[in-house]
Amino acid sequence: MAKWSTIKRVFSEDQQTDADKELQLRMLFLGSSFLAAIAAIFTAMNIAKGWWLMAASTTLLVASLLVAAILAKRKNALASSTIAAVVAGVVFSFYALSGENEGFACLWILMVPVFGPSLLGMRVSFVLSLYFQVFLIALFYTPLNQIVGDCYTATFLARFPVLYFATFGGVASLAVQKQYYLNKAVRQAYHDGLTDLYNRAYYVQALEKHAENDFSLAVFDLNRLKYVNDTFGHLAGDEMICAAADLLRDAFEPDGMVARIGGDEFAVISSADADRLFDQLARFAESTCSWKGSFSEEACLLTLSAGWVARGEFPEYDLEEVLREADQRMYRDKADWYKNSGFERR
Template identity: 70%
Template sequence: MTKWNTAKEILFEDLQSASDKELQLRTLLLGTCFLAIISAILTAMNIEKGWWLMTVSTSLLMVGFIVAALCAYRKKALVSAAIAAVMVAITFSFYAVSGENEGFACLWILLVPVIGPSLLGIRVAFFLSMYFQLFLIALFYTPLNQIVVDYYTATFLTRFPVLYFAAFGGMGVLAVQKQYYLNKTVSQAYHDGLTGLYNRVYYNQVLEKCANKDFSLVIFDLNRLKYINDTFGHLAGDEMICAAADFLRNAFGPDSTISRIGGDEFAVVSFDDPERVSDQLADLIRETRTWKCTFTERDCPLVLSAGCVSRSEFPEYSLEEMQKEADRRMYKDKAAWYMSSGFDRRR
């Protein structure tokens, strides 16, 4: 993947995990509350000094940050970030055009690339920073500078957009690098290295959130993996595990949480109705019959024993009880397969 593609994915695709989104919500809530307090203090100071235009601007900021904080509290991260960004864009643009506080207020714009990515998220901060870059170029380098020529020195008019661009570029690179490695770390923490499926840690987190929801849980165990490993080697065993993961993906689709929870154990958490899950299980059994091991010409069937339970079937069960029932059904299915196939279960 090229560096540009990496940056594009971070800016335009939702790569955040659930924990990353929760962190962003908390950052937004705390950050907007803090900025609302700062804006209230600045408003009081402006009132005391009689700077009425600055009072109006900081009051708008305060109201905007309060609304953004309420949206973050209600878990609307994008709405919260967008409201905060719009208020900052309006107010800081006013600072630059008005030359308030002898032009010093314009320097607040430099905070956008510095704290924007952490507070607003990379995408919202990127577009806000781009807006200010274009705004400063238009205001300071075009004939529009006649509006502000009396507020700033010629040196400031010439150099401030360059200074902002340096801050924007430097902090942008750092923010993209940070998000890239954060995404990579989160992916490694929640995904199985061999199959790319979710791991047991993520599976447990998803299951905990299902306590009061209607869902189906399917536990799978891959039959005869020990025999494959012992007879044809662990690469053959890995091939079978990865093939099983692919069959599970194809059968249950992206809307289900598919995890590898052990060496030859898999689990699927689905919010589809139980009849749909039964159909998907039937499709899985049919598709696995087509698999052929590339390490041997001998017949090595890929068979997944399954145990399926649904919340509607056991409304009073705890999560632990549902897992135990799914395990019991899976082992019953496994015993039936070994008995009918004639294979030695110990191998």
């Protein structure tokens, strides 16, 4: 069960970073452009030999791959890979059915499991490869083989499907392993190990991405973490940090991206409007006050100081000035909290 859950997670997880998305788009663009050029060469060869039906199919392949390349250039990865997969399925099936050239059938269909995971992405490539498995079984191992019985040699009919299944099995296994370790490395690079929130590296990237957009930024700092660490131990402090992370996640997702940006510091980048954000802040404050740690029965032990700023408040500010304003508001709130609560700051 553990292996199946791992495979399912590999196929269900989306690309986690902008860098991964850019890499897939670049692969789609370069791969589609390269295959379009190869298909154009075959089109010229088919025209020269008078194979007009084959020429028409390769022309369709050229056009669709160019469209896929254009969509990849415009940052639409799913549409690009889907168009390339659909047209590849139609055209490559035609090659296998026509039987005019065994080399075409071998070359094109075997390219799907070999290049599919890198070019089309795991999910689209898997669906296309699965289609060709069903297609080849139906074409070569059912009465439908009468359609191509005169087009292929008996050796080819017997060996080509086995070759495809072996290629698919081997490449799919390698692709799943590669994607699993890539996902794991990305998660470790962009997630906090203690809370599983996004970390500071991802937070910085997200801020840069939203720099020119209308967004809200809230920064939080745990109050009395040093007191908890010194009084109850660092495991108690970790429990409080994790509790704050869970409550922030519950309050602000899915509108906002929650990150742990320091030992006791958190941040939320939100697309919610001002009214909704105020409601979320109020709900979050209420939930922290009702939290009880396993190490103490003290009421309202979990409190966070907050500083919130909307990008639209300061259209003339650059991103660094917006961050500074949020920090200043948070530190004013922290100073007020310690003043009103009667606790010592250190």
